[in-house]
Amino acid sequence: MPQVLPLTMMPEGTEGKVVSINAGRCLKRRLVEMGFLENTVVTVHRSDRGALMVNVNGSKYALGKGMAMKIMVTDCYN
Amino acid sequence: MANKNKMFFALAAGILYVLFGCMQIVEQFGIKTGLAELLLIPGDIFGGLCLVVIGAVFLYGAKELNSGMNMGVSYVYVGILMSLVFMAVYVLIIGASLLEVYLIQNEDYLEWRIIDDIRPGLYLGFLSLAGYVAWRGRFSLPAAK
Amino acid sequence: MTQNKITIALAGNPNVGKSTLFNAITGAHQHVGNWAGVTVEKKIGTRTYHDTEIEVVDLPGTYSLTAYSVDEIVARDYVVEDKPDVVVQIVDATNLERNLYLTTQLMELGSRLVIALNMWDVAESRGDKIDTTKMEEFLEIPVVKTIGNKGEGIDGLLDEVLREAGKGAHHEHEVSYGNEIESKIIELERILVNDDALSARYPLRWLAIKLLDGDENILEKIKVSPMATQIDNVLNTIDREDCEASMADKRYEAINTVLPQVCERCVKEVTFSDMIDHVVTNKYLGIPIFLSMMWAAFEVTFTFATPFMGMIDMFFGWLAGVVAENITTIWLGSLLGDGIVAGVGAVMIFLPNIMLLFLMLSLLEDCGYMARAAFIMDKLMYKIGLHGRSFIPLLMGFGCNVPAIMATRTIEDERDRLITILVNPFISCGARLPVYILLAGAFFGRDAGSVIFGLYMLGIIVAILSAKLIRGTLIKGKPAPFIMELPPYRIPTVKGSAIHMWEKGSLYVKKAGTIILAGVILVWLFSAIPSPGVDAAFASEEILGTGDSLMGALGHVIEPLVAPLGFDWRIAVALVFGFVAKEIVIGSMGVLYGVGKDEDALGDILVAGAMTPLSALGLMVFTLLYVPCIATIGVIKKETGSWKWTLFAAGYTTGLAWIAAFLIYQVGTYVGWGL
Structure with a gap:
């Protein structure tokens, strides 16, 4: 069964598929502009600092933990 | 296995950099190891710490490669890049001294010989240079706009 | 001539250009409806190509077929039950690995x-x-x-579709799941073959795999099967x-054995950039690496x-000589020589430092490392x-607070920006360094280096505490969420x-040409x-430069203000003019103590009794912390757009x-220290 979890909980080096973004409208738009759409695959490179390093749509971003908590993902494919 | 070579390279480079870095720090505190003259080791805490950091990057890479992590090679590459950066820094320092001697003709530099500016960070860099040449295919980055 | 009719389905991951390709194939001949029972859009189009009428069905974009x-x-x-003649999978060439996952699943479905x-x-x-010939082979x-x-390659695609549709027997190419799972697959196939209803509709191997995969949809179907208990x-x-996990792994394994042979570079996408990132963001090594790079830049x-x-020093020395030789009018010679040349020269001498620091920071910025530092x-x-992005401006402050x-x-x-602006002046800029060098050199001898380092640290600590203080009182709230793009590394x-x-x-x-020039002229006028x-x-x-000048009078007026700090009127004046540019503190002290720009002589005079190590330390700390230079104040006004914050x-x-x-x-x- 796929597990739905916040992006911050994803282990480093894994991929997840965005399920929902539980953020306010403004923040949500920012994230959508960056490519955090539903069903987009996000790769988490680093999550052991104050911010996450993620790959989405071929771009790499540093993303604050608070914001990453609002992005719900499933570990995809399985 | 290519990774085996890289592991041994990283191990050797790591040990050398940490060792020379420590010697530079120790030298600054006035502890004479007797090697300073021979190996051209200056007393330099921060420069020494930087060498230790480079060594640590190499050793981390060796550790990762040893435990079968392929990403360990990244540490070897970054270690090489960093030591090349530091080599460039020391080359620039020699360049600055040459300018003092020939262009400014600064009196303080009358006695200056090139050996005075040779540092472990410079000659250890040749090891990394060899590594860079051996694996140069992997060091590919686009040029900035 | 008889017209053939075939049906093809377009499958693929989302965002691979499926709709565009669908439009390119069918043109205007399409209609939109819904799939039976669900609200998923169904698009069907037609195209006649070489006497064959092709019905094209656009399937929803999916990453897999679970x-x-x-x-x-x-x-x-649709693929299983309607059995289109050919399934066209649109694969995004820029992301082969992810796309080929779907391919393995379509292959298992037994579709052409x-x-x-x-x-x-x-x-x-x-x-x-990407080597397409090899890809076809594998x-x-x-x-x-x-x-x-x-619209390129559409005809070629349709040619291939027609050829494939015309083929009789179809060879199934499948992923091998390893002995253990394969034996289970065979076992299940043997049972399933007895269920006529299911085996007529679905490929047996696929059913077996889906059962092992834990596919709910298929498990539902099996419940009504006569073979349910056996299964x-x-x-x-x-x-x-x-089992589920290892099957997914096997699929990836299959892809990853094919990928390196088919495609150069696009394997698993671990670029050199990613490798560097992996190291420089390491939990333990990240900050030491960063500090080392900073040390290299400063060195x-x-x-x-x-x-x-x-x-530059030689040039201004020469210029001063020319002025002294050729200008015989005393006041003009003094204005040009002691005032302008000496003053501007004292500032311009730091130009190489400033330029190199900015060159180093530009190199780090341009190669992409600065974003990682943040x-x-x-x-x-x-x-x-503060905010991660505040870090770069703070770092640049070591060069000059203005940029x-x-x-x-x-x-x-x-708000994050305002705080960063307000604490930036505490980061000791290059202009304050000559003050430290002179005073620390004169009073602390061998420990001068440590004293100067300590001043830089003090600046950083004050900046940190001030940021905390301002965040806790004047500008409340948490720093804004941190989002920043990390561009790939470049040379x-x-x-x-x-540039x-x-x-x-x-x-x-x-700044040297305008504000400082005006400042030194002003200083000279006051002293003349x-x-x-x-x-x-x-x-x-x-x-000139004595207590009898207007400057002396000014100094005596403000002396009581700084007397508790152990400063005399000369230092008071020097500090006032330091507002023009902090470098001027040293220059005007030279003028006031009557030694001109000879810094060694100034040091000697100060040590000889004009100051104590204690007041020298106080002066250095004061120089570090007090009102930033006029150019910085100007830029604070410009960037905050508020006089209130500038005055603050x-x-x-x-x-x-x-x-x-x-x-x-x-x-x-x-405590009697340093007297």
Whole structure:
């Protein structure tokens, strides 16, 4: 069964598929502009600092933990 | 296995950099190891710490490669890049001294010989240079706009 | 002539250009409806090609064909149940690995596949080389290169589709799941073959695999099968979760054995950039690596600049000589020589330092490392009450606060930006260094280096505490969320970095040419005009730089203000003029102590009794903390757009400086240190 979890909980080096973004409208738009759409695959490179390093749509971003908590993902494919 | 070579390279480079870095720090505190003259080791805490950091990057890479992590090679590459950066820094320092001697003709530099500016960070860099040449295919980055 | 009719389905991941390709194939001949029973859009189009009428069905975009979403079920059911003649999978050439996952699943479904390798031009321009001939060989599926948005490769694709549709027997190419799972698959196939209803509709192997995969949709179907108990018995012998995971792994394994042979560079996408990131963001090594790089930058800045500083010094020395020789009018000679040449020269001598520092920072910025530095420092910055992006402006402050404050423009949140601007002046800029060098050198001898380092640290600590204080009182709230793009690493070009260096560094030259020029003229005028009641000529030798000048009078007026700090009137005046530019503190002390620009002589005079080590330390701390120079104040006004905050910055810094110097002097005197 796929597990739905916040992006911050994803282990480093894994991929997840965005399920929902539980953020306010403004923040949500920012994230959508960056490519955090539903069903987009996000790769988490680093999550052991104050911010996450993620790959989405071929771009790499540093993303604050608070914001990453609002992005719900499933570990995809399985 | 290519990774085996890289592991041994990283191990050797790591040990050398940490060792020379420590010697530079120790030298600054006035502890004479007797090697300073021979190996051209200056007393330099921060420069020494930087060498230790480079060594640590190499050793981390060796550790990762040893435990079968392929990403360990990244540490070897970054270690090489960093030591090349530091080599460039020391080359620039020699360049600055040459300018003092020939262009400014600064009196303080009358006695200056090139050996005075040779540092472990410079000659250890040749090891990394060899590594860079051996694996140069992997060091590919686009040029900035 | 009889017209053939075939049906093809377009499958693919979302965002691979499926709709574009669909439009390119069918043109206007399409209609939109819904899939039976669900609200997923169904698009069907037609196209006649070489006497064959092709019906094209656009399947919903999916990443896989498990049964987790309606989209996936719709796509799968269509392929399995309606049995289109050919399934065309549109594959995004820039992301082969992810796309091929779907391919493995379509292959298992037993459908006749043609791959449209879309967007291969993008992949190629990125440097990926995809060998389609090899790809066809390994996958045993025809591969056609297409560029949907340009309509390229459509005819080739349709040719291949017709050829494939015309083929009789179909060879199934499948993923091998390893002995253990394969034996279960065979076991299940043997049972399933007895269920006529199911085996007529679905490929047996696929059913077996889906059962092992834990596919709910299929498990539902099995419940009504006469073979249900037998199947359950087999399934109970395995650890389902383990099995699911290892099957997915096997699929990836299959892809990853094919990928390296088919494609150069696009394997698993671990670019060199990713490798560097992996190391420089390491939990333990990230910050040490960053500090090492900073040390390298500063080392180059300070050592390589020395010869150039020597050259500039020689030039201004020569210029002063020319002035002294050729200008015989005393006041004009003094204005040009002691005032302008000496003053501007004292500032311009730091130009190599400033330029090199900006060159180093530009190199780090252009290669992409600065963005990582912000990422690495974000946690620390957040604790301080600042934003990850605040870090770069703070770092630039070590060069000059003016461009540093301008660099805060990259911080989006206004409050974060304001705090970064307000604490930036505490970061000790290059202009304050000559003051430290002179005083620390004269009073602390061998420990001068440590004292100067300590001053830099003090500046950083004050900046941190101030940020916390301001965040806790005036500008409440948490730092804005941190989002920042991390561009791929690039090799910086000399030209690009030189341009960036010039953009920032030229501000310093401009400052030397305008504000500082005006400042030194003002300083000279004050020291040349006799104070009221003194009977001497303007700019005469008795007046210049003595207590009888207007400057002396000014100094005596403000002396009581700084007396508790252990400063006399000369230092008071020097500090006032330091507002023009902090470098001037040393220059005007030289003038006031009557030694001109001979710094060694100034040091000697100060040590000989004009100051104590304690008051010297106080002066250095005061210089570090008090009101930033006029150019910085100007840029604070410009960037905050508010006089209120500008005045706050000036008042807060000066107040803090006074308190710090007061404590140093008074406590030091009380405990009898350094007298």
